[in-house]
Amino acid sequence: MRKNIARWSNLILLSLFANSIFAQADTSASGGGMNLLYALVVLILFILGMRFFGTSKVLKKDGNTIVLTKGQDLHLEGAAEKAVNENVQSKTFAVRPPDFFNISPIPKVVVAVGEEVKAGDTLFFDKKRPEIKYASPVSGEVVAINRGAKRSISEVIILADKEVQSRSYDAFDLNGESREALVNYLLDSGVWPYLRQRPYNIVADPATTPSNIFVSTFDTAPLAPDLSFVVEGQEDAFQKGLDVLGKLTDGSVYLGIDGRGGKVAGAFADASGVEKQAFNGKHPAGNVGVQIHHISPVNNNNIAWTAGVQEVITIGKLFLNQQFDASRLVAVAGEVNNPHYVRTFQGANVGDLLEGNLNDGSYRLISGDVLSGKKKDKAHFMGFFDDQITVITEGHYFEMLGWLLPQTKRPTVSKTFFGGFMPSRTVKADTNMHGEKRAFVVSGQYEDMLPMDIYPQYLLKSIIVGDFEKMEGLGIYEVVEEDLALCEFACTSKQPLQNILRQGLNEMIEQS
């Protein structure tokens, strides 16, 4: 910052004095090879400028760490304190078909209301791919099967027992059995949906073998849980889970390690049988999609699978103890009385987890982070893959001349605000749009927020006009919503980038 001011003020002074310097020079400059030489120098300057400041250079190598220079961390108030509050527990849990893309809207539900289930028991399966079973995260009684529009199943709700009991499993010999047997075991056990496939971020297809499997071990999203804290005490299960993943691919299992200089849990740093790659950079450097892009970019012939850290632990526990254990440490963060971690299970009730922790007022409850999470009510349930609940103020207010003279501090990446020069400042956020939707006007803005060799605006425009060849060529396979979420946050024109991208991804799925 100070360096910038000095640099610019020097430039201003220089340009002001240029006048007196040139006044000494000749009045005519005809002929002479020197001028042609100068011209050559200028041409070289131009080419160098284009070379070094023209390509979307996003990557520097620093030893073994990949340094990503684009993106932005958003520092919001209410980061979860690193302590687990054991007194909070959800009474009900749900598995929601809408959490999975590319699943038919009316899956076959195999349980009935009133039926008792154990953790790991199948609740429903997709009619298109009946081999993939979606399991109950807890044991208890099925209390409701709710339907949404056009009779689609929106959620299957289970009232949990005090002590969660797992369904019983046979032990599986990881080294002795074939890959096929392993796949069948995973499918049957109900942990298969934890494996997701890129492109598209859909549940992995059991019939394919991924080139590589990727796990990001740090989350750079605003107020995200610290995965090094989450994995504490689960080292064995995590390692076991990685061993399982290793059997599923002919390539490697890659761990994206936090290279920003903080403390990295031993479970990640000392993991064996995997390739480790450190990343240093701002959000979205922790997104697995960004990491894949810099290790082995996805395309139609190079399919990658991904899994979250806690999902790997659940898979690991299945093989360690023959138990279905979908327990989750969830960060409850943002504008709550006590931002903390709670120990619960996948798909917990949002209202239960926030019990007694909310102030009066109008708040937005989000399962996930503020950039790519889903809006929830107290009666709703957390997303299948989410390990974070964020609470922020609803922004139903008019702000007089707010676009010109902002009256409060809010997160921004724009250098037209003083806040844009203080990216590490912690601020409050609300859900106000801060403006109205407009056509794409500004260029180069998304590129600054996405550390990938991709032109987001051109990709999005190709989606809007439905040009499949361009979508493919511009890298639609390499991104999912969360990767473009920061671009959407920064967008001056308030365009719904994630929506546009998902529409394009869905069209691509239909085509393939």
Add this chain to the structure above:
Amino acid sequence: MKGLLNFFHKIEPDKEKSPFLHTVFDGFFTFLFVPNHVTAKGVHVRDRMDLKRLMIFVVLAMMGCYVFGAYNIGHHHFAALGEYTQLGEGIGPKLWYGLLKILPILIVTMAVGLGIEFYYASRKGHGIEEGFIVSGMLIPLIMPPDLPLWMLGLAVVFAVILGKEAFGGTGMNILNVALLTRVFVFFAYPTYISGDEVWISGVAGVDGVTGATPLALAAKGGWEAVTQVYSASDMWWGFIPGSIGETSKPLIILGALFLIFTRVASWRIMISMVLGAAFVGMLMNGFAPEITADTAGVFKFMAVPWYYQFYMGSFLFAMAFMATDPVTASGTNKGKWIYGFLIGSIGMVIRIINPAYPEGWMLAILLLNVFAPTIDHFVVEGNMKRRAKRAEAIA
């Protein structure tokens, strides 16, 4: 604030019954109050930045040009009439005279342009987009002070309807609207916007007053001819006749730095445009023949030292405010370098070689506006090829 808000809610016109009035109301209301809309899909938190702020920052950057422009009009008017001939004299009357010249131009531009914008916004049923604020503020700065207002109005109608609304409004236009306005006047009424007579306000018919711009002099007699009338320092500080806002180089540079510092305009375009202009200026210097008494004017122009080319004409203004329009410029970073460099070099060629009109930025920028999508196409194509190659290597 609450009372004001209630008052506005009370007078809000009905959307069904009078859509035009409602659109106009909405346009002004959203300027006064950021609406209470909240995020619905996608991100839950939005950046504070919006298009209104972006546009107003460009306007802020050109404020210096406005103030100086007003003073400069007055200064040349009075100096030509033999009153207040020194720079420091009669600042009040000079500013006042200039203001009286600029205001009608600004009002006509805004009234005509915004009127059309409002009409199309209500017809299409969407909010008023802010694009014309910047265009409307730029147009007066690139006009001569005595341009008949009906010509201006006609030009704005042409530029906004054919240049912008026909393509779909703000963000969709291919050509820079402000420059399109000027080019309309330039080709339809050339005698009102070129030559030696139009640049000093209110002196038509006064004997012995010539208001030739430095460029016009340079095109005939090279740098020698220019310096007989204007000093380099006058040209640098802007005390020369010309379009209203383009003469003061330090104020334009300050505006450009402001735009770069706030990341509103692309520094890549500005830098590469300077490089492009300098490149051709140097080439011209290199190939200029030895100057004798009967050398043709164009060769004398070629021999003007390249760095003095930046002192004359509207290069810096075009660089800071015209070429950097994000909608009509190239969208990719690499494209921006090429786009700027081509504007710089082509504009300089037009300026020096063109026998009729010694200035090139307007035409060069419009030309490159047309080619900007092509430049981007090749840059984006490069990205696609890189990706395809990578895919082949993996498969």
